Amino acid sequence: MGLREYISDISEAVVTIAKGMRITWKYGVDPKEETTIFYPEERMVMPERTRGFLFNDVARCIVCNMCVKQCPIDCITLESIKGADKKNVLTSYKIDMGRCMHCGLCVEICPPKSLVHTDGYEGSSHTREELIVEFVEDDLATIKARIAAHAAELAKAAKAAEAAGKAPAAPANPAGGEKK
Amino acid sequence: MEPVAATVYPNYDSVGRAILEAFPIIDFLPVWLVALVIMVVVAACAIVFILVFEGVGSLVLRKLAGDIQSRVGPNRVGPYGCIQFLADGVKLILKEDLKPAACDRVLFRLAPYLAFVGSCAGLVVIPFAVGMIAADLDIGIYYVMAVSSLVSIGILLGGWASNNKWSLVGAMRGAAQIVSFEIPVAMSIIPVILVAGSLSTQEIVRSQGGLFGIFNWNLFHNPFLFFSFFVYLTAAQAETCQTPFDLPECESELVQGFMTEYSGIRFGYFFLGEFGELFVVCALATAGYLGGWHIPFLDAGNLGWFWGNLLSLGVFLTKTFTLVLVSMWLRWTLPRTRVDQLMRMCWKYLVPLTFFNLLGVSLWLLIFDGKGIPAMIAALFG
Numbered sequence: 001m002g003l004r005e006y007i008s009d010i011s012e013a014v015v016t017i018a019k020g021m022r023i024t025w026k027y028g029v030d031p032k033e034e035t036t037i038f039y040p041e042e043r044m045v046m047p048e049r050t051r052g053f054l055f056n057d058v059a060r061c062i063v064c065n066m067c068v069k070q071c072p073i074d075c076i077t078l079e080s081i082k083g084a085d086k087k088n089v090l091t092s093y094k095i096d097m098g099r100c101m102h103c104g105l106c107v108e109i110c111p112p113k114s115l116v117h118t119d120g121y122e123g124s125s126h127t128r129e130e131l132i133v134e135f136v137e138d139d140l141a142t143i144k145a146r147i148a149a150h151a152a153e154l155a156k157a158a159k160a161a162e163a164a165g166k167a168p169a170a171p172a173n174p175a176g177g178e179k180k
Numbered sequence: 181m182e183p184v185a186a187t188v189y190p191n192y193d194s195v196g197r198a199i200l201e202a203f204p205i206i207d208f209l210p211v212w213l214v215a216l217v218i219m220v221v222v223a224a225c226a227i228v229f230i231l232v233f234e235g236v237g238s239l240v241l242r243k244l245a246g247d248i249q250s251r252v253g254p255n256r257v258g259p260y261g262c263i264q265f266l267a268d269g270v271k272l273i274l275k276e277d278l279k280p281a282a283c284d285r286v287l288f289r290l291a292p293y294l295a296f297v298g299s300c301a302g303l304v305v306i307p308f309a310v311g312m313i314a315a316d317l318d319i320g321i322y323y324v325m326a327v328s329s330l331v332s333i334g335i336l337l338g339g340w341a342s343n344n345k346w347s348l349v350g351a352m353r354g355a356a357q358i359v360s361f362e363i364p365v366a367m368s369i370i371p372v373i374l375v376a377g378s379l380s381t382q383e384i385v386r387s388q389g390g391l392f393g394i395f396n397w398n399l400f401h402n403p404f405l406f407f408s409f410f411v412y413l414t415a416a417q418a419e420t421c422q423t424p425f426d427l428p429e430c431e432s433e434l435v436q437g438f439m440t441e442y443s444g445i446r447f448g449y450f451f452l453g454e455f456g457e458l459f460v461v462c463a464l465a466t467a468g469y470l471g472g473w474h475i476p477f478l479d480a481g482n483l484g485w486f487w488g489n490l491l492s493l494g495v496f497l498t499k500t501f502t503l504v505l506v507s508m509w510l511r512w513t514l515p516r517t518r519v520d521q522l523m524r525m526c527w528k529y530l531v532p533l534t535f536f537n538l539l540g541v542s543l544w545l546l547i548f549d550g551k552g553i554p555a556m557i558a559a560l561f562g
Binding site: 006009010017020021023024025027028029034035036 | 244247248249251252510512514529533
């Protein structure tokens with residue numbers, strides 16, 4: 001090791017230390033550099049297309065079963081019964097959030113766009129069962145009662161239509177007449 | 181031959197005698213007892229000071245780390261986390277004091293105290309102000325160098341007694357590092373001793389007075405001393421095992437090195453010792469190179485007892501804390517060196533440089549009759 005090299009080693013050490021200290025000084029004196037978000041008190045604004053937890057708007061769901069078929073890991077299960085107007089009515093729509101991998105295929109396929117990704121990401125729970133989320137709030141009896149009421153309403157409407165004479169048949173629900 | 185004790189500045193015996201004369205009510209007490217009480221009070225003041233420094237220093241260290249790393253740092257205990265250190269202290273005291281089953285019990289218990297005492301004993305000769313020094317020993321610098329090597333014994337004992345491979349490797353590294361870096365530290369403070377012509381820290385500070393209290397600092401005395409100051413800071417950073425050179429306790433490879441098996445207040449002692457050492461080396465750098473307690477544009481000696489001591493204490497602490505901050509800043513800037521790099525830096529770079537500096541300063545003093553550059557410039561203007 002020659003003297004020239006020796007001195008250049010020392011000067012390199014001094015220069016690099018000075019360079020490093022200038023960088024840390026810049027970060028140290030500028031309070032705006034802080035990137036911490038105080039999580040429980042404030043939350044990040046998630047980007048628009050975040051694939052967070054799934055949410056199904058059961059009122060708009062047409063029970064087409066597409067999401068169940070599409071799901072690569074079969075984490076969606078649904079049960080339905082025939083409704084008054086022969087459309088299917090959901091009695092249960094469950095998504096196992098513990099298994100869902102947020103691939104978004106079910107959201108893409110959903111015809112009425114009722115199944116969507118939310119920006120939720122806080123889903124910790126104590127048991128695995130809590131991670132299976134049920135979207136239909138009412139129990140089976142309530143749903144059946146509602147269908148019966150709907151059927152009765154439809155029947156009444158059909159009767160009224162019949163009583164109104166041979167009025168042009170209501171195209172709205174030809175099925176309602178058949179039900180009678 | 182004159183008795184050496186006569187040169188020690190606060191002569192506790194005479195202070196005790198003065199107090200006995202001032203308060204005749206306690207006249208029946210022997211002088212040695214009063215002197216002992218005063219000594220204990222002074223020691224308590226020093227310990228309380230260093231404990232507060234360590235508490236606040238650890239908080240500042242973490243806050244600074246947060247700032248530099250774009251984080252916030254401690255922010256839960258008190259406004260801006262300002263009493264975090266109290267919580268830490270309570271935690272350290274209340275935590276279970278674990279001892280490994282196969283440790284050497286006596287040495288395991290002894291080690292933290294040695295490390296703590298070794299680092300804080302240096303406070304005795306720190307010249308805090310015009311008249312504030314626990315004992316102005318006429319071998320002050322020598323004393324600091326001697327007691328601070330007690331730390332390496334503490335580290336070695338702790339690592340050995342833990343009966344743990346990590347601890348032992350950390351302890352061996354620590355001992356090797358501290359012993360090696362004692363040499364550049366001592367050699368880079370010797371030029372100051374040459375200029376002052378005394379080993380007493382108070383005498384070294386006094387020799388830097390005059391010229392507005394700034395320009396007669398040893399730092400500006402001559403180019404060799406200027407360079408020597410930075411060599412001292414680098415070597416001191418390594419001797420106190422601060423981060424670029426914290427090989428004895430590097431977390432990533434040795435968990436905590438010699439502190440692996442320590443918990444609770446025993447760990448706390450090691451931790452406090454580290455901070456105490458940081459303060460002592462920074463205070464020595466201030467006293468040796470930055471004019472100590474000399475107040476800029478004022479003569480501390482002429483201000484009267486109270487204001488002189490208060491102002492010079494403030495100036496001394498300001499300078500020291502600035503150095504501490506620089507040390508912490510360096511700590512969060514540089515990554516850790518390897519062992520071979522560390523030793524290479526010590527033996528191949530710092531030691532020869534300090535010898536070169538020593539030679540340069542000696543020649544300068546010989547040629548220019550002990551005058552520094554600022555003094556010569558001042559002489560030009562009369």
